[in-house]
Amino acid sequence: MAISEKSIVSDTDTQYRALPPGSIIGILGGGQLGSMLALSAARLGFQCYIFDPNADCPAARNAARHMQAEYMDLDRVKEFANVCDVVTYEFENVPAKTAFSASQHSTLFPTSLALDVAQDRLQEKTFIRDRANVAVADFIDIQSEAGLIEATQTLGFPCVLKTRRLGYDGKGQTILRKPDDIHSAWENLKGVDAILEAFIPFIREISVVTGRNIWGQSASYPLIENIHKDHILHTSTAPAARDDGRAQALSKKIMDALNYVGVMATEFFELEDGTLIVNEIAPRVHNSGHWTQNAGCIDQFELHIRAICGWPLGSTVPTHTVEMTNLLGQDIDNWQDYADETGTFIHLYGKSEPRQGRKMGHINRIIKTTP
Amino acid sequence: MAISEKSIVSDTDTQYRALPPGSIIGILGGGQLGSMLALSAARLGFQCYIFDPNADCPAARNAARHMQAEYMDLDRVKEFANVCDVVTYEFENVPAKTAFSASQHSTLFPTSLALDVAQDRLQEKTFIRDRANVAVADFIDIQSEAGLIEATQTLGFPCVLKTRRLGYDGKGQTILRKPDDIHSAWENLKGVDAILEAFIPFIREISVVTGRNIWGQSASYPLIENIHKDHILHTSTAPAARDDGRAQALSKKIMDALNYVGVMATEFFELEDGTLIVNEIAPRVHNSGHWTQNAGCIDQFELHIRAICGWPLGSTVPTHTVEMTNLLGQDIDNWQDYADETGTFIHLYGKSEPRQGRKMGHINRIIKTTP
Numbered sequence A, B: 001m002a003i004s005e006k007s008i009v010s011d012t013d014t015q016y017r018a019l020p021p022g023s024i025i026g027i028l029g030g031g032q033l034g035s036m037l038a039l040s041a042a043r044l045g046f047q048c049y050i051f052d053p054n055a056d057c058p059a060a061r062n063a064a065r066h067m068q069a070e071y072m073d074l075d076r077v078k079e080f081a082n083v084c085d086v087v088t089y090e091f092e093n094v095p096a097k098t099a100f101s102a103s104q105h106s107t108l109f110p111t112s113l114a115l116d117v118a119q120d121r122l123q124e125k126t127f128i129r130d131r132a133n134v135a136v137a138d139f140i141d142i143q144s145e146a147g148l149i150e151a152t153q154t155l156g157f158p159c160v161l162k163t164r165r166l167g168y169d170g171k172g173q174t175i176l177r178k179p180d181d182i183h184s185a186w187e188n189l190k191g192v193d194a195i196l197e198a199f200i201p202f203i204r205e206i207s208v209v210t211g212r213n214i215w216g217q218s219a220s221y222p223l224i225e226n227i228h229k230d231h232i233l234h235t236s237t238a239p240a241a242r243d244d245g246r247a248q249a250l251s252k253k254i255m256d257a258l259n260y261v262g263v264m265a266t267e268f269f270e271l272e273d274g275t276l277i278v279n280e281i282a283p284r285v286h287n288s289g290h291w292t293q294n295a296g297c298i299d300q301f302e303l304h305i306r307a308i309c310g311w312p313l314g315s316t317v318p319t320h321t322v323e324m325t326n327l328l329g330q331d332i333d334n335w336q337d338y339a340d341e342t343g344t345f346i347h348l349y350g351k352s353e354p355r356q357g358r359k360m361g362h363i364n365r366i367i368k369t370t371p
Helices: A032-043 A058-062 A074-083 A096-105 A112-119 A121-131 A145-155 A181-189 A246-258 A287-294 A300-308 A329-339 B032-043 B058-062 B074-082 B096-105 B112-119 B121-131 B145-155 B181-189 B246-258 B287-294 B300-308 B329-339
Strands: A024-028 A047-051 A065-067 A086-089 A139-142 A159-163 A173-176 A194-198 A204-212 A218-220 A224-229 A232-238 A262-270 A276-282 A320-328 A344-348 A359-369 B024-028 B047-051 B065-067 B086-089 B139-142 B159-163 B173-176 B194-198 B204-212 B218-220 B224-229 B232-238 B262-270 B276-282 B320-328 B344-348 B359-369
Touching: A024 A032, A024 A074, A024 A096, A032 A047, A032 A058, A032 A300, A032 B032, A032 B058, A032 B344, A047 A058, A047 A074, A047 B058, A058 B032, A058 B047, A065 A074, A074 A096, A086 A096, A086 A300, A096 A112, A112 A121, A112 A246, A112 A276, A121 A139, A121 A194, A121 A246, A121 A276, A139 A145, A145 A159, A145 A181, A145 A194, A159 A181, A173 A181, A204 A246, A204 A287, A204 A300, A218 A246, A224 A287, A232 A287, A246 A262, A246 A276, A262 A287, A262 A300, A287 A300, A287 A320, A287 A344, A287 A359, A320 A329, A329 A344, A329 A359, A344 B032, B024 B032, B024 B096, B032 B047, B032 B058, B032 B300, B047 B058, B047 B074, B065 B074, B074 B096, B086 B096, B086 B300, B096 B112, B112 B121, B112 B246, B112 B276, B121 B139, B121 B194, B121 B246, B121 B276, B139 B145, B145 B159, B145 B181, B145 B194, B159 B181, B173 B181, B204 B246, B204 B287, B204 B300, B218 B246, B224 B287, B232 B287, B246 B262, B246 B276, B262 B287, B262 B300, B287 B300, B287 B320, B287 B344, B287 B359, B320 B329, B329 B344, B329 B359
Parallel strands: A024 A047, A024 A086, A047 A065, B024 B047, B024 B086, B047 B065
Antiparallel strands: A139 A194, A159 A173, A159 A194, A204 A218, A204 A224, A204 A262, A224 A232, A232 A320, A262 A276, A320 A359, A344 A359, B139 B194, B159 B173, B159 B194, B204 B218, B204 B224, B204 B262, B224 B232, B232 B320, B262 B276, B320 B359, B344 B359
16 A cells, blocks of 8 residues: 555556555545545545645544645645645535646546536536537527517527526526516626526426446446435435436536546436436536435445445345435524434534535435335 | 533532533544544544544544643643643543542543552452442452462462453463462462452353443443453454343442443453353443444443433443454454455444454444344
8 A cells, every 4th residue: 555556547458456555535526425425435545634624624624634725726726736646525516727737747537527527507408419429498598678678589488598508506596487587697797608498298207317437337326316406406315216217327428538547426307108308417516416415335435445446346235225414504503403303314414504505414214215 | 502501520529411422522532432432423523633642543543633742741631631621541541649639630431449449450349249249259369379389279279360450352361270380370460459369160251342321320231241252352242142130230239339420431351151250341442332333322432421410321232243352453354354344334443454363343233133
């Protein structure tokens, strides 16, 4: 486990070797996803260093080191990456310059291509449609109010105006139901880049979480069914009904096109006729994959660590059917009730301010066990 | 989750309230047990502070803070305990003065009574026999070589000479098979306090892991069967065969007598006629309880955290039968093979020196799943 045994990774995979236990994993972002990644990495004997501007970020509680600096402080990013054997990220809005700098001074997985694609809805949808040949909703780049009016004529009503960048949990999205909605929606954009998407009359929201390593091997969990409330994920249940493996195959096509390394989540809309339309991809562990922590198989956090460290991916076949429920804001006050439920597992993020709608934790309830 | 909401614990349980998420748990000792306690505590939203003299102790990798100081540096112990809402320990050889100091400046669970009893084989066996009314091997306090000779005449050969303090993994134990063995065994003691124990012709080594809270509620896992190699635990398998609940009931009697709070392990010898003889107790999470991490129920580390924080204990009924195997010394070099096994979960401790016999990690293999 000396330094000299650690891997040197180049752009080709020829020099790639597995990172041994004791190696240092850098994580850009210290929220709950970074925290849970660090917990899984510690279990495998790795050390995690966290890069996050907030002094009391959740991951700082359970990592070997926390470098508190701004993402655009590239000197600190360089210093951080230099001591890490591999660097990863817990959110897709890491600035491109930060990711590029990390990749210059360490190995960055997933690569910055995945980040570039996922940060911008226009690039994301174009890549998925044209490079991966996977269906997405029809979409049109919007540059002006006149362009928006024209686009609504092409896509019809209802349709959805979305900012190209920095949207999450429904933020930056507006449904246009009639021509009268156009002007105020355009004004509300305040000039930020946007796309207009056709409205998808889905019967079910589903997602897939898959890990892929540098040799192109992959491992997917069964299909996940998601229920949103007020645009925020409320519950995820898996294995979901009607899992014919198509969603996993589509997700794999996208990951192969990206030459992706790590865990990626793909969210789909399912239509009444069974058609699957990709809604978006997340180049990271994902809220809809939290159920895997109590599913009786390798969880998504460990899967990501294994994938970026070149380990065998392990088994993603669960023995339990699990329903994950997010605890938002004051939901966390019920922790004693959840702690008293048999078959319920509690995961709390250590955030100090239970603001409305803020993800404070989640619970995994085992619904069924299959030998 | 403000400071004012946190519990104040007195010697009576009347003032006791559960510690909310966000509270600070102090752990004396930063080895693998402290590390795994900290991982479980982080999952519940707690912060862990580690007290350990070693800069690179395993738990420092995954805890909020590490106070590096000697156990006998009571100023630092006071400083540490003052900022913790509750203090616990991961090993029973915490000096009595250290534990007492911690208990003066915070709440210490398990209390120092459990520590006093478990640190000294003479006190331990006397307490279990006379206060808990549970069977132990016959034993005699040894003060001199003449006393040792007389004791062998009382207990017969073979018999086992054990140091009263600081023994673990078979260290400090000598089997006397005949009168000729006495003199050299006495010389080897070099004057440290010892006891002589009757040899127990056991057919099976078993253990029980139980959590108990301040209100006297308890939760036990099923019976665990242990195989030792060279006096070091090799495998633990649970649920074991022939579990009639007697071992759990005996363990509970001892815990009640100690008014114990936290997780305790009790090791038993099983005789051919089914008699159970307590070998020793460990006032902490225990190597033979590591299988619970992948058993589909609350694991022993979380059970301990729940118990010392006044949380509901949760369910200790596993859905999986698990075989835990310790990875000693160079065994850890096979991590890639273990990582590739379906149904095998890897736990590595992040220790840098794989010395012979040193516990470097363990693997949990799922043998069977029961709905």
